[in-house]
Amino acid sequence: MKTLKRAAINSSAQHVFDVLRTVSDAAEPPGVSDIGRRLGLTGSTVFRALTTLEASGYVSRFRNLPRFELGTMPYLLNRALLNRFEINLASRPFLRELAQETGETVSLNARLGWYSLRLSGVYGSRDIYHRDRLGELGFLHHALPGRAILAFLTDADLAGMAGFLADRASEWPGDAAWTEMRERLKGAENTGFLAEPLTMSPGFCAIGMPVRDETGAAIASITINGPVFPSGKIGGLLAVRDRLEALILADPQRFISPFAHLPPERILLKVPRRKAVP
């Protein structure tokens, strides 16, 4: 099984980044000794790293306790990265139109290598709504937004992704589950969208619509996370998506991902654990 491997840097910088990642990954805001235990570092090394990170806004004290959580800076960096995808801001009017039409949360996810990245979300008018976190990452096969992209990739891409996952045994859903998922996604080629049941709203589905480039491959997807299907509205919703695709076709260079120059297997990210295929 391959693991993430990056070049060595000097130990002081490495400790600071390790401490930052530990704070970022923690289920509860950790203290100096928690971090030290986890990383095998002395209390003074961890304390020095936290002081440097706090001064730069990367971590902050949790409720004035000797515990730490992420500061403002990592979130700003995240936002800056999301805004680098031209489709993010360009899609907003279309997402708003869909949110207004359905009253539900509408999200835009982009393809990033073999991952799906939530770039944008617009909330509808309903009191009870689906709150999506921007910057959320998952493998393409993990959830509806990614699967709506996966359904519109080439066979060669799908084979590439299968190889990537197979190299990381814990991520591979298994031959049978992968084949079953591919069969299920084939239906989307005819309808132009995916509908998946909502566990909290029996009888209703959320829908995922691919956003395709001039080659027909999905570069992103729009997801409507509410009881919108079956509703008879689907034709109107797809028409909004079609207008976004027309905007992309008119100027395809503008909408190329900022990471398109990297081979997908070069993009290695740690994603939260979740059930691979429903």
Add this chain to the structure above:
Amino acid sequence: MDQINHAVLENREQNKAMARILTVLSSFASDRPEFGISELSQHLGMTKNMVYRAIKTLVEQDYVMRDPTGQRFQLGFRVLELQNVTSPEPTFRTLCAPAMQQIHELTGETVSLTVRALDYSVFIDGIETRKPGVWRLQIGALRPLHANSTGHVFLAFAGDGAVTDYVARHGNEAASAGEAMDAAAMVQDIAIIRQRGYATSVRAGMLPMVSLAFPIWDAEHNLHGVISVGGPKGRFEPALDGLLPRIIGIVETLCQRTRLYSANAAGSEITL
């Protein structure tokens, strides 16, 4: 003893080097997509060699990467790992707080943060001066948009026709409440604000006050809110020429960050 001193000095140097690496990474938290080494060096006041070494470390960690031309640097995908679902995202207030503190420390005067609520401006945060002659901050207080320069900033950047529509909606109502609205003067003031990019105003009275009001921009050329700073005319006005460029610099740096978020009609992305 020499060994101990050497270790202390080495630690201090390592901490400084690490702080520089984080400062270089923080430069990418803006609406500018990419930087060259020289630009960063100029922007941060570091030597090119320092910037290059910091960038090298950040590239090794995938937090920064070369752009497709190979000449410039952009954010790397690995910053996406730095998020925690249990941590709160920054709010508009927390984003603005450091800039408000800087403006307060620079001027010594009262600084306030305001957002628009329909046809009113609402104070949501502020720092009062400790000097005599305080411009009182009332968090939650509503002011009609025509009543002060902060409101004029909201109208100035609300699009063509916003002022005409506002006067049509509220002209009679304001007059009857004893707050005469001089529509022509307001239009003139708004034209100046649009041209200058911020508002200045003098309020007459027993203690004449001078204030500045700056728009805080979002990702889609809309306003999140307005930051104002003001104080007694006799005290604040003489210092303004020297202070203004520095206040503008602080606000521009803040806007590089607030421009990462949208404040749209369907609900601001960012919590107040």
